[in-house]
Amino acid sequence: MDKTDLEILKILQKKARIPNVEVSRTIGMAPSAVLERIKKLEAKNIIQGYEVRLNPDMFGCAMTAFVSIQVTRPSKVRKTGEQLATIEQVQEVHYLAGGDTLMIKIKASGNMELEKLIQTRIADMSSVKATKTFIALSSFKESAKIRLPDEV
Amino acid sequence: MDKTDLEILKILQKKARIPNVEVSRTIGMAPSAVLERIKKLEAKNIIQGYEVRLNPDMFGCAMTAFVSIQVTRPSKVRKTGEQLATIEQVQEVHYLAGGDTLMIKIKASGNMELEKLIQTRIADMSSVKATKTFIALSSFKESAKIRLPDEV
DNA sequence: TATGAAAGACCTAGACT
DNA sequence: AGTCTAGGTCTTTCATA
Numbered sequence: 001m002d003k004t005d006l007e008i009l010k011i012l013q014k015k016a017r018i019p020n021v022e023v024s025r026t027i028g029m030a031p032s033a034v035l036e037r038i039k040k041l042e043a044k045n046i047i048q049g050y051e052v053r054l055n056p057d058m059f060g061c062a063m064t065a066f067v068s069i070q071v072t073r074p075s076k077v078r079k080t081g082e083q084l085a086t087i088e089q090v091q092e093v094h095y096l097a098g099g100d101t102l103m104i105k106i107k108a109s110g111n112m113e114l115e116k117l118i119q120t121r122i123a124d125m126s127s128v129k130a131t132k133t134f135i136a137l138s139s140f141k142e143s144a145k146i147r148l149p150d151e152v
Numbered sequence: 153m154d155k156t157d158l159e160i161l162k163i164l165q166k167k168a169r170i171p172n173v174e175v176s177r178t179i180g181m182a183p184s185a186v187l188e189r190i191k192k193l194e195a196k197n198i199i200q201g202y203e204v205r206l207n208p209d210m211f212g213c214a215m216t217a218f219v220s221i222q223v224t225r226p227s228k229v230r231k232t233g234e235q236l237a238t239i240e241q242v243q244e245v246h247y248l249a250g251g252d253t254l255m256i257k258i259k260a261s262g263n264m265e266l267e268k269l270i271q272t273r274i275a276d277m278s279s280v281k282a283t284k285t286f287i288a289l290s291s292f293k294e295s296a297k298i299r300l301p302d303e304v
Numbered sequence: 305t306a307t308g309a310a311a312g313a314c315c316t317a318g319a320c321t
Numbered sequence: 322a323g324t325c326t327a328g329g330t331c332t333t334t335c336a337t338a
Contacts, residue, residue: 017169017202021331030307046210050169051296053200085293093292107298140245141237144203146211146259173314182324
């Protein structure tokens with residue numbers, strides 16, 4: 001990965017789904033060279049994918065919630081985490097340091113769906129000791145952008 | 153928004169940066185019709201954008217942390233939230249119900265950057281009463297996908 | 305790794321249903 | 322809202338440096 005790769009990634013981070021040629025024009029390189037680089041970045045798993053960002057409010061996913069989940073034993077973390085990750089409404093699953101705790105982020109249509117999810121798919125897992133739910137009243141930012149260095 | 157729109161969005165959610173024609177072939181419609189629909193979805197802000205998902209480990213953003221931030225007064229929530237949202241390393245800012253608390257998600261290169269961020273950009277805001285930091289040891293899932301209904 | 309050329313695929317506006 | 326057409330643009334492979 002060099003400076004050119006970083007330039008490409010910066011452009012894509014601003015707006016994925018941009019024509020290849022436009023990228024190549026911006027950085028002053030032949031389209032085929034850019035294509036090759038992007039392909040390599042994908043192959044090396046530096047680019048992991050391309051996502052649409054949909055407006056959740058339009059799909060009955062107006063509710064964002066975080067649920068802190070304490071597992072019964074530290075050894076249960078991995079399996080529990082993987083199982084939680086399979087739930088469609090669960091967008092994120094993180095293992096937090098300090099208390100045998102998983103933190104998940106959920107998008108649901110409302111109270112009802114959230115309650116059902118927690119009760120029928122989370123709280124009833126044998127490895128789940130306790131849950132604490134935090135409901136977001138509003139969200140000021142939601143992005144997957146990361147800070148890219150200027151150089152390697 | 154109808155069933156066709158949902159079909160299109162489902163395809164894009166699986167893989168944005170897919171040729172338009174392929175979408176149109178999948179749903180059995182003329183490319184121009186699909187283009188028109190996508191444009192409308194963008195104009196209506198149902199599609200908010202397209203993002204690359206980069207592998208954070210490759211950019212010195214290996215550390216994910218959540219910081220719970222208590223503000224001094226409920227009335228300070230909005231301004232504080234907006235200000236936090238401007239920080240590049242802050243990917244998410246949510247206002248949580250129940251305790252005048254903002255929850256943010258940070259991607260940083262490591263302890264040092266995280267500490268510096270918290271001390272020089274967060275804890276020193278006059279509206280910030282207290283912070284609690286949770287560091288993720290591992291992440292099982294990170295996605296922006298939402299569950300789309302089958303019908304409208 | 306980059307370029308340039310060439311063939312084929314894709315995009316998109318416009319006429320029409 | 323959708324189809325079809327057609328020109329222009331973009332993608333992608335390959336020969337070459």
